[in-house]
Amino acid sequence: MKQDVLMPKLGESITEGTIVKWWKKPGDRVEKDETLLEISTDKVDSEIPSPFSGTLVEVKANESDVVQVDSVIAIIDDAGGAAAAAPSAEPAQTPAASTPAPPPAAAPASNGHAGGVSEVEMPKLGESITEGTIVKWWKKPGDKVSKDETLLEISTDKVDSEIPSPYSGTLKEVLANEGDVVEVGSVIARIASGDAPAGPSGSAAPAPQPVAQPASAPAPQAAVEVSGQDIPRTQGGRFYSPLVRSIARKEGISKEELAGIPGTGLEGRVTKKDILAYLDGGRKAVAPAAPRPVATPAAAPAPAAARPAPQPSVSSEEVAQKYAGKRVEVIPMDNIRRKIAEHMVMSKSTSPHVYGVAETDFTRVMSLVKKHRDSFKAREGIKLTMNPFILYSVSKALVDFPDINSSVDGSNIIRKNYINVGMAVATEHGLLVPTLKNTDQMNFRGIALNAYDLAIKARDRKLTLDQIQDSTFTVTNYGVFGNVIGYPIINQPNVAILGVAAVKKRPVVLETEAGDVIAIRQIGYMTLSYDHRLVDGELGDKFLQRVVHYLENFEESWL
Template identity: 40%
Template sequence: MATKVLMPQLGESVTEGTIAKWLVKVGDTVNKYDPLAEVSTDKVNAEVPSTVSGRVTEIVVPEGETVAVGTLILYIEEGGTAALTEQAAAPDAKSAPTSVSVSPAAVDAAVPAAGAEQRAKQRFSPAVMRLAQENGIDLSRVAGTGLGGRITRKDVEKIIQAGKQQPVPTAVPTQPASAPAVETEASAAPSALVAPTAPAANVTYDIPVASGDQVVPVTLIRRTIANRMVQSKHEAPHAWTMVEADVTNLVNYRNQVKDEFKKKEGVNLTFLPFFIKAVVEALKEFPMINSTWAGDKIVVKKNINISIAVATEDALYVPVIKDADQKSVYGIAKSIEDLAARTRAGKLTMEDMSGGTFTVNNTGSFGSVLSMPIINSPQAAILSVESIVKSPVVINDMIAIRSMVNLCLSLDHRVLDGLICGRFLQSVKQKLENIGPDTRLY
């Protein structure tokens, strides 16, 4: 009996996945729960386990191809008694969403003025939205071939290759609300508030390759990072500001307690937990910093979930410390070590990567003293903590050697202004400079 293996749904908002690598070949014998393939999505990589024991008889989807959730990818001739039906493998009608929520700003960029009410009922995956925006595709005129008529990336790619849609205009005359809607090319385009189409991060360039040059293929993870960075810089008007903090007392205190802390807790006490603790306390004072642009509104997040950057050999991942404002310095340190270890072991889950509301980037770990980070969309701001360096500082008209650090903030100027960001940074600075022997670690 042949069992159909379908593309699984790797997360609530994931509607498609790419077969990054097959871990089996036709003729292989597999046991239940053995990994069959590595699948890459817009959010995370994961292995697809076998649902039965048996022999692989046919691989339907080749490596590198992107398909919708529920698409047949593999046949296994079952060798056991427990057969998994296609209905059991596929997401059921109640649990499988036929759409994925994306930021309202991104939805606005693809919703035609004349069909706004109709398009509000259908949402698109981030990959589909980016591809449509990058190539000027009007999604209201695309027929979806995915489950429930959902538009997949392959649908958009076919239109791009066929060249049947012209890029949408970037400016449209404003029509009075009382005027009847007229179906024209102009009315089918995004509103005048939509920014010009972003350059595609996956565009190929005619770059000469000389003898001895090394050509490095772009991995799926690197391409995802590139697309997100282009999207962030294109959609969010970045502004930047910085303050300098005297963390001499923090350095002295941490040096005094780090060895005992490591011995007692088994966790390294780095400087980063102290910085994150100061940030989350300041976010409670200035909740607007912990918000998201949503087109016609700004969503101020109740939960404070801090995204942190963790580098591996080939990519940069951004796992999330959930409810960071409810954690002590010790709790934050433990969360950082756990997330970093699972990132480097390739064991991050969808839950680990989702829900961030503000990002703290530890660029000082590799010696940087000044940086201008790109906002982790759809968040409103990102803070880079630079390297702590000893510098001559004037205190009471005298020169002293102090441990100084630069705190660099990039902000979405649609949401935030310099005044509130300046006050937020001053609050972080004050909290850091007040750390000392009385600071609680638990």
């Protein structure tokens, strides 16, 4: 029977996705959990696995299409449906040689061939992902594709990702072209099961009864993948990604066993790292105690509550017509820039911004950087900069002022019992904000190494969904460009963001026992933008001064 593939809901605040690439084309066979396409959202790029096994018969969203969540993006004809429809579609045509020819033309309209056709939907990649952009289809209509084989690539404003096909078979149709922005849940392709063209002709024994062959063909596969079939996407309030379910199926992990694996992802989800660590550990559930509480605060609804970002009132075509004949160039925003624009407008319309600026003496920090630069590089393999000093000091200050480490949901204050510091990274694709998780449990070395790793991944667009969400506070360093002051916009649903300006040598009056003296000090300005709904001036100023205190009195033993 034909199955609709929907654009999945990847997150609470995600409403659409852009189809980057179809890895399968109409007529291709695809297996469940095999990469079907790639999508891009405002949070992450991801490979989308097929939810069914069968044949992709139709793709309803082209690459680069922007598709709303839950929209049909593809149709897949699965094996069971094909078997059921076969008697009415071709009751008299039993010769094996005549079966392979009709599928490409007949599959979209009928399930009369073995394997059937299944729809591939834009998958749900995360709690806040609603759309993705199709970058490239690795398969074209008519190509064969195996389950879990890369089908397409997708892009979001955060990362790029390869999407495996959820089925084995023939890609019959691609419904979203490269460059299309597609909503989660939309059908983006259709895959015809591999048995459709090859089943009757490749199996001489069952030739006298080709109609019954499709029904029996999938049976061995179902028996082999019974554990994977038994693992739902959600169980006991817990979400399992297609990749995790695919690994569990291959390793013979039951849903009961999977439920016992501690997860370190968002809301306690089991990540790829978690399940591989479980397997490497002899299938003994050993998990860090710290990550579990990371998921306890109900912070996910906050972005959804603050979602009313204004949409463009006119199309790109209308704008181009408006400026026709004028000496201007109309450049449509790409998906990343559009999402950044929407997020910034939404933040300003949601939070009443208040700003506090503090002068900070970085002389102590810069002397420690100079003193330990060579030894740190030799020991850790990375350059020591002032950034980990700032992140470490911010983390300590957030412990002292937990109300800054909170969010607002309606008339409720959501105080986080964990500290995740987002760090703004400028890339050629736009501004990305990877998240340092549980910084209050990290030492200086851990913060430095993790911050470096996330910055590299951000610039290479290799961040995972878990690495760009659930921040509780954000730091942005515009001083790297030489600016001496700035007023950053709050990264929702945070209630504050710290901006760090350039550090310059300045003459400063110092009070000493011998009296006032003028000295050359390394001075920089830090700006705290905070949400006045929750943070009053006193709280904001005290928090900012606490960060200043930790930086100006940074203890060498913390390194």
